[in-house]
Amino acid sequence: MAAEVEETLKRIQSHRGVTGIIVVNCEGIPIKTTLDNSTTVQYASLIHSLTAKARSTVRDIDPSNDLKFLRIRSRKNEIMCAPDKEFLLIVIQQDEQS
Amino acid sequence: MSDSDNKEVSSEETKGENEEENKAETKEAGQTEEKEQDSSQAETNANTNADQATESSESKKPEKKGSKIGKKLGKKDSKVFKEEFSEVVETSEEPNPDALPENVFPLFMTSKTQEIYNCKCDEDVTEENPFKFIPKSDILEDMKMRAAVCDFHPFKQQILDYPGEDVLIVYDYDFKHGQNFIVALTEEAKELLLKAPEGEEGEGGEDGAEEEEDDTVYLYVPPEPKDWVSLGSEKEIEESNVKELRRKLKVSVKRLRREFGAPVSFADRNVTDVKDGAVDCTSYDDNSFNIKRIELDKAVQAISEQVTEGTQTDWKYPRNANTQTYPREYTEDEQAALLATKECGDFVLEVAFEFHQALQQNEIMNVFYVDWIHLGDGDDVFGSKADNHLKEYQSFTDLQFSKDKMITCIQWHPTIKGVVATSVAEKLSFDQRIDNAAKVIMTPSLILIWSFADPIHPQLILESPDDIFSFAFNPTDPNHIVGGCLNGQIVMWDIAAHADRLKQQRGSNRNKKRTVLPGFEDPNALKTPIVRYCAVSSIEHSHKAAVTDIQWLPDHMQINKMGVPQENASLQCTQLLSCATDHCVMLWDTKASKLQHTAMYDEKRKTQQPSGVADTFKHLDLTWKPILRVTLSKSEPGGDHAPTKFSIQERQGDRHALTSGTEHREADVTQTMQGGFHKPSSGKERTLQGVKTYIYVGTEDGEIVYVDWMPQKDQDTGKIQSKLFLLDMFYETSKSFLIMAGVFPPNLKHHKLDIFII
Numbered sequence: 001m002a003a004e005v006e007e008t009l010k011r012i013q014s015h016r017g018v019t020g021i022i023v024v025n026c027e028g029i030p031i032k033t034t035l036d037n038s039t040t041v042q043y044a045s046l047i048h049s050l051t052a053k054a055r056s057t058v059r060d061i062d063p064s065n066d067l068k069f070l071r072i073r074s075r076k077n078e079i080m081c082a083p084d085k086e087f088l089l090i091v092i093q094q095d096e097q098s
Numbered sequence: 099m100s101d102s103d104n105k106e107v108s109s110e111e112t113k114g115e116n117e118e119e120n121k122a123e124t125k126e127a128g129q130t131e132e133k134e135q136d137s138s139q140a141e142t143n144a145n146t147n148a149d150q151a152t153e154s155s156e157s158k159k160p161e162k163k164g165s166k167i168g169k170k171l172g173k174k175d176s177k178v179f180k181e182e183f184s185e186v187v188e189t190s191e192e193p194n195p196d197a198l199p200e201n202v203f204p205l206f207m208t209s210k211t212q213e214i215y216n217c218k219c220d221e222d223v224t225e226e227n228p229f230k231f232i233p234k235s236d237i238l239e240d241m242k243m244r245a246a247v248c249d250f251h252p253f254k255q256q257i258l259d260y261p262g263e264d265v266l267i268v269y270d271y272d273f274k275h276g277q278n279f280i281v282a283l284t285e286e287a288k289e290l291l292l293k294a295p296e297g298e299e300g301e302g303g304e305d306g307a308e309e310e311e312d313d314t315v316y317l318y319v320p321p322e323p324k325d326w327v328s329l330g331s332e333k334e335i336e337e338s339n340v341k342e343l344r345r346k347l348k349v350s351v352k353r354l355r356r357e358f359g360a361p362v363s364f365a366d367r368n369v370t371d372v373k374d375g376a377v378d379c380t381s382y383d384d385n386s387f388n389i390k391r392i393e394l395d396k397a398v399q400a401i402s403e404q405v406t407e408g409t410q411t412d413w414k415y416p417r418n419a420n421t422q423t424y425p426r427e428y429t430e431d432e433q434a435a436l437l438a439t440k441e442c443g444d445f446v447l448e449v450a451f452e453f454h455q456a457l458q459q460n461e462i463m464n465v466f467y468v469d470w471i472h473l474g475d476g477d478d479v480f481g482s483k484a485d486n487h488l489k490e491y492q493s494f495t496d497l498q499f500s501k502d503k504m505i506t507c508i509q510w511h512p513t514i515k516g517v518v519a520t521s522v523a524e525k526l527s528f529d530q531r532i533d534n535a536a537k538v539i540m541t542p543s544l545i546l547i548w549s550f551a552d553p554i555h556p557q558l559i560l561e562s563p564d565d566i567f568s569f570a571f572n573p574t575d576p577n578h579i580v581g582g583c584l585n586g587q588i589v590m591w592d593i594a595a596h597a598d599r600l601k602q603q604r605g606s607n608r609n610k611k612r613t614v615l616p617g618f619e620d621p622n623a624l625k626t627p628i629v630r631y632c633a634v635s636s637i638e639h640s641h642k643a644a645v646t647d648i649q650w651l652p653d654h655m656q657i658n659k660m661g662v663p664q665e666n667a668s669l670q671c672t673q674l675l676s677c678a679t680d681h682c683v684m685l686w687d688t689k690a691s692k693l694q695h696t697a698m699y700d701e702k703r704k705t706q707q708p709s710g711v712a713d714t715f716k717h718l719d720l721t722w723k724p725i726l727r728v729t730l731s732k733s734e735p736g737g738d739h740a741p742t743k744f745s746i747q748e749r750q751g752d753r754h755a756l757t758s759g760t761e762h763r764e765a766d767v768t769q770t771m772q773g774g775f776h777k778p779s780s781g782k783e784r785t786l787q788g789v790k791t792y793i794y795v796g797t798e799d800g801e802i803v804y805v806d807w808m809p810q811k812d813q814d815t816g817k818i819q820s821k822l823f824l825l826d827m828f829y830e831t832s833k834s835f836l837i838m839a840g841v842f843p844p845n846l847k848h849h850k851l852d853i854f855i856i
Contacts, residue, residue, distance in 0.1 A: 005443045008450045015457040023437070023446070029426050031436045041425040069452050073466070080456050082449035086441055089449050093460060 017094040019077065024048055024088040031087075043079075047090050051083045201287035203253065204270065204277035211249045214240060215267070228269035229292065234260055256283040266292065494520070494548040496556055506567045512576045514600050516550035517557070521581065523565035531584075545569060545581065545591075547600065557600050559628045562589045568648045574671045578688075582645020582676050588686060588722065590633040599627070635686070635722035641678035646741065648676040652748045655786055657685055659725055661808030663748075663789040673725070675746070675793070681731065681738035683793060684724035685807065728807050730795060740798040747790045 013021055013034065020035040020043075028048035033040040055067040072079040080091045207215070215232050237257050241248045250257060257265065266288040268280040282288040369375040428436065436442060459465070495501070503522035511517035522544055524531075545560035562581060566589070569581030577594040593600075651657070651673040656666040666672065677683045730739035791808040 002438075002443045005437075005446045008446055012450060012453050012457070015454070016461050018457065023442070025428075025436060027426070029428055031428065031433045031442070037427075041427070045425060069449075069456070071456060078456075078460060080453060082452055084445045084449070087445045089446060089453070091453055091457070093457060095460070095464075 012091060015093070017096050018091060019094050020092045022047075022090040024090065026086045026088075028088075035092075043090060043092070047079065047081055048088060051081055051088060055083060201256070201284040202280055202282050202290065204275035205249060205253075205267065205279040205281040206277040207249050207267075207279050211240075230267040230269065231264035232267055234263050234265055237265060250281070253281065253283055261285055262288065492550060492553050494518070494546075494553050494556070496546060496554070499544055499546055499556065499559065506565070507569055509569065509571055511547070511600065512571050512573050514576070517547060517600050518550075519545055519547045519560075519569070519571070519579070521545045521566040521569055523567065523584075543583075545579070547593075549600065556626055558593060558596055559626055560591050560593070561628055561630050563587065563631065563634060567644050568646060568676075570648050570650055570674070572650055572671050574653050574669070580648060580650070580674055580688075582641070582648040582678070584644045585637075586641030586643055586645055586678055586680065587637060588635040588640055588645065588648070588674075588676060589631045590688070591629055592632045593629050596627055596629065633722060634720060635724075636720060639723040641676065641680050641682060641684065643678045643680035643740075645676050645678045647743045648674060649744070649746075650674045651685075651746075655748055655789060656687075657726065657807065661726055661791060661806075663786045663791060663808075665786055675744065676724075677741040677744050677795065679740040679742070679798060681729055681740055683728040683730065683741060683744060683795065683805070683807070685726035685728075686722065687725045726807060728793070728805055730797070730803060730805055739795065739801060739803050741795040742798055744793050744795040746793050 009021055009032075012018065020033070020039075022030050022035065022040055022043055023032040024030050024044045024047070028045050030040045030044040035043070050072075051067070051070055054070050058065050058067045067083055070081045070083070072081075075095075077095055078093045080093065082089045215230070215236065234257065237248075237250050241250055241254055241257075245251065260283060262285050266282040268282070270278055270280050282290070367375065499522065502525060504525040505520050506523045507521045509519050511519065543562045543565045545562065545566055546556040547558035547560070549557045560579065560581075562583060564583035564585050564587065566581040566583060569579055572578035572580070577592055577597055579591040579593065581589045581591075583589060650671040653669045653671045654666055655663050656673050657663050672689050673685060673687045675683060675685055730741055791806050792804045793807055794802060794804045796802050
């Protein structure tokens with residue numbers, strides 16, 4: 001993998017509270033992950049389908065629009081995902097303040 | 099005989115009768131119609147033998163009758179009776195079938211006779227059953243009784259001669275033979291009569307047949323129509339016949355021609371106006387109606403019972419009962435390949451910025467934090483959550499002494515509030531120190547004692563021969579301070595003289611405020627006093643490396659040379675432990691030994707301390723030796739543990755070790771007051787049983803070891819060594835860390851250790 005990409009991911013991971021990063025392809029199969037396998041697979045499939053649903057919702061409302069970024073804030077952590085035509089990047093950040 | 103006579107007579111009579119008959123036609127016209135007919139028949143039959151036969155037959159009858167007559171009346175009255183009987187005889191000359199057989203005579207029976215013999219007409223005997231048997235004896239009796247009145251009287255003789263018992267009487271309904279009864283006087287006649295009704299015709303027929311057979315000429319006799327007897331049927335016919343009783347009536351109804359086809363107007367008529375406007379024909383139970391309904395049509399409907407049924411479809415085709423999924427995964431190579439693609443790289447770089455934004459936002463503030471709820475939090479007095487942030491309260495800097503210096507150790511004053519002592523040292527690395535070793539130390543190594551009231555001027559300055567890296571106040575006597583130097587020496591100070599100065603906390607202007615009489619001013623009042631150390635340890639026996647940690651032993655215990663913890667009767671901290679990076683932990687005792695004690699008094703007068711220096715620890719100066727030395731050696735070769743911090747179980751102030759033993763000796767108060775440092779240990783202190791003799795030591799390498807200061811005899815080598823144990827659990831994680839502080843947990847039962855690793 002390119003060093004640049006690697007470094008970018010490292011930078012993201014070095015943020016305070018980040019617990020994991022997952023790169024998923026268009027079919028929902030994880031490509032790169034910093035978590036264990038079972039968690040990765042679960043996150044990949046669930047977030048992939050949710051992102052697809054969110055994207056279809058946005059496009060149904062306005063066909064010229066498209067989903068850019070999806071943030072799911074829960075009590076314990078926040079899941080951020082950026083969808084793309086072919087890939088999906090998922091970052092999970094722990095909530096330290098609460 | 100008589101019969102033949104009678105025959106003749108009768109034949110004559112018959113002839114005569116015939117003549118008479120012919121004569122008497124006119125007289126007996128009405129009566130003898132039949133007779134004429136009969137006679138005509140007889141005449142017709144005269145030509146033939148039948149005549150004879152008939153005659154004979156006729157003669158038979160008349161014979162019988164004649165005989166009757168003959169017997170009864172005699173010949174005298176024969177005419178009278180002839181006439182009477184001629185009719186009878188004539189009547190007896192009726193057709194052959196009716197001719198009586200021999201000895202059969204007609205008999206008239208009066209009603210009384212009928213009663214007697216029970217042969218009433220139409221009652222006992224009928225036309226159908228004309229036979230009646232009368233017992234002979236009865237007849238005889240009757241004859242005796244009634245004599246001539248009896249009907250059977252004419253036949254008296256014959257009845258007497260009757261051989262049989264019963265006499266046959268035949269009812270003659272039609273009076274065929276002249277009377278209503280016929281009597282058979284002989285058995286033969288009886289037989290004949292019995293047969294006669296049956297075969298009367300038959301007899302007659304037979305006779306006739308015989309006669310006819312005898313005669314070859316057949317004579318067709320048309321059947322005589324019988325007289326019609328009315329039985330009432332003609333009445334029915336009469337009734338049913340339609341008879342015109344009156345002339346037919348003719349009714350003509352006409353209507354005006356112009357009214358044909360004319361419109362008709364109908365009018366309503368109230369039903370009740372007219373009497374017969376409405377005719378009700380209500381139904382009523384007609385009793386005469388007796389038609390039984392045998393067959394009745396009724397409606398039938400079949401209703402099925404309600405049945406609860408269920409259906410269940412058969413799954414003919416396979417369907418999923420359970421599904422279990424496995425996620426699709428890529429192999430390592432595939433993953434790497436995908437990651438290496440340009441698209442992936444571009445994608446990551448593209449979205450990274452947004453992630454950074456989002457992550458930083460979360461770091462900066464919690465957007466979901468509701469200020470409103472937490473608005474009143476700061477106003478609470480008690481129980482409010484503690485502020486985690488450390489705020490700088492006060493800073494102590496001395497331009498002269500602590501500028502550009504490194505603070506190596508800081509301790510609170512045990513008793514005086516708001517007094518802090520810090521040891522300052524040169525900020526030089528090891529190499530630099532070596533370089534500067536030859537030079538004279540520009541600034542002396544100091545311990546500065548600050549008071550919170552005066553952040554600029556330290557209250558006291560303690561001077562030491564070398565940079566202090568660790569020092570400690572004596573908990574029981576805060577005027578004694580011990581410190582460990584860079585070179586491994588242990589230094590002691592006594593600041594008793596300046597103790598009151600430290601107690602003055604408020605305001606450095608206090609001295610100014612005091613009214614000072616001129617002339618009695620203290621020149622040193624404003625100047626910070628410098629206290630020189632009063633004792634140093636022997637260089638040879640002290641540590642070879644910088645003392646990293648130094649601690650006073652708790653006042654309730656003291657350790658003897660063998661490492662056995664003993665009770666400290668004086669309850670004063672007299673011993674201290676020090677550790678240095680020369681892999682040693684040393685135990686020092688500030689009390690003078692016996693030899694020293696005695697020698698001290700001798701020398702005391704001789705030598706004098708430099709001014710300002712207390713002579714408390716004079717006995718230790720330059721000769722101080724550690725009582726016990728514990729070497730921290732590693733099991734494997736390659737250097738021993740270099741301790742940086744240590745901790746022991748016993749705590750200053752925790753006196754429970756004293757009570758854990760069997761005896762409890764009260765502290766000797768008098769000893770404390772005198773200062774137990776001068777008094778040597780009596781050597782009779784009891785051993786503290788409950789004291790753990792382990793020291794937990796943190797090393798430079800990040801290991802934590804615990805060593806027993808009480809040397810035990812090693813069985814293999816015979817050496818007296820201290821056993822050392824390594825706490826493995828911390829080995830891995832803390833390998834890269836330097837242990838700077840260690841606290842021995844008060845409760846060793848759990849063997850837990852609170853380690854603060856920086």
